[in-house]
Amino acid sequence: MEAVNLWDALAVIASAIVGSMGLGGGSVLILYLTLVKGTPQLRAQGINLLFFLPCAVTAVCMYQKQGLLRWDILWRMTVGGLLGVLLGQMLLRQIETKAITALFAGFLIVAGVITLFSKQESTEQENAEKGK
Amino acid sequence: MGVPVGVINILLGAGGGILAVPILKKCGLDQKEAQANAVAVILPLTFVSFLLYARGQYVYFAENAWILPLSAFGAILGATIFKKLSPRFLRKLFAIFMIWAGVRMLWKL
Numbered sequence: 001m002e003a004v005n006l007w008d009a010l011a012v013i014a015s016a017i018v019g020s021m022g023l024g025g026g027s028v029l030i031l032y033l034t035l036v037k038g039t040p041q042l043r044a045q046g047i048n049l050l051f052f053l054p055c056a057v058t059a060v061c062m063y064q065k066q067g068l069l070r071w072d073i074l075w076r077m078t079v080g081g082l083l084g085v086l087l088g089q090m091l092l093r094q095i096e097t098k099a100i101t102a103l104f105a106g107f108l109i110v111a112g113v114i115t116l117f118s119k120q121e122s123t124e125q126e127n128a129e130k131g132k
Numbered sequence: 133m134g135v136p137v138g139v140i141n142i143l144l145g146a147g148g149g150i151l152a153v154p155i156l157k158k159c160g161l162d163q164k165e166a167q168a169n170a171v172a173v174i175l176p177l178t179f180v181s182f183l184l185y186a187r188g189q190y191v192y193f194a195e196n197a198w199i200l201p202l203s204a205f206g207a208i209l210g211a212t213i214f215k216k217l218s219p220r221f222l223r224k225l226f227a228i229f230m231i232w233a234g235v236r237m238l239w240k241l
Contacts, residue, residue: 004198012199016206021214022153022167023226026146031233035240045145046190047199049182052146054200056175058207059168066215068168073159077134077152081177084138089184092143102241104144108234111150115227118154 007036012051019052020059026052027108034101041101134173141174142181148174168214 011032019025026048033044063069092100133155141148152170153163161169185191 009202012202013206016203017210018226020171020207020210022149022170023223024147024150024230027230027233030146035236042190046185047196048145049178049185050191050193050196051199051203052178053182054204055207056171056178058204059211060172060175062208062211063168063171068165069172070161070165070169073156073161074169074172077137077155077173078176080134081138081141081148081173082180084135085142085177085180087135088139088142091139098241100143101237105234105237105241107140107144107147108230108237111147112227112230112234114154115223115230
């Protein structure tokens with residue numbers, strides 16, 4: 001990431017747009033860094049975590065104003081999630097970088113397939129919303 | 133119930149949100165709410181993951197600081213169009229992109 005060019009800037013903005021919608025913008029930035037810029041996987045992941053902080057803070061403030069956040073559920077998931085982070089940290093020390101890259105690729109494929117074929121469910125829910 | 137979200141978030145440095153969406157839907161949230169709340173769930177997880185990465189020296193803060201304002205700018209755009217947009221088309225498009233990227237990544241390994 002020595003010289004920042006227009007494509008770097010566009011990649012960050014695009015990732016933030018996708019990321020702020022909860023669609024996995026992080027994967028866009030990591031892919032850009034690893035596949036286009038040749039950044040090592042773990043370093044790309046670190047940059048992505050940093051990147052996501054202002055993106056998420058901004059989005060969360062806006063969603064709070066829009067009345068979309070459900071704090072009752074959020075608290076419970078966050079506590080579990082923090083436990084998961086500590087667990088993941090222990091795993092991270094044990095796993096080779098290559099295995100993490102493979103895991104990342106596998107995760108993308110599985111998440112992509114699930115998202116692609118979840119059509120029925122989301123259509124039903126959207127219809128239910130309209131019916132309210 | 134958030135445990136797998138945290139594990140994925142730190143191991144992959146991303147992806148916690150994608151995983152949080154279906155879990156939130158199971159809690160009774162609709163698609164849009166689930167996506168918005170997923171961002172809120174992974175914000176603290178990302179913060180802790182980032183601190184742990186920084187300690188492991190996977191992060192070079194100074195040379196990447198330019199990312200921060202652009203990230204906030206992109207989020208304003210995203211969160212503004214979010215309420216007007218039917219996210220279904222975008223999700224499908226993005227799903228195809230993820231599959232393609234995953235395959236390409238494995239190919240290069």
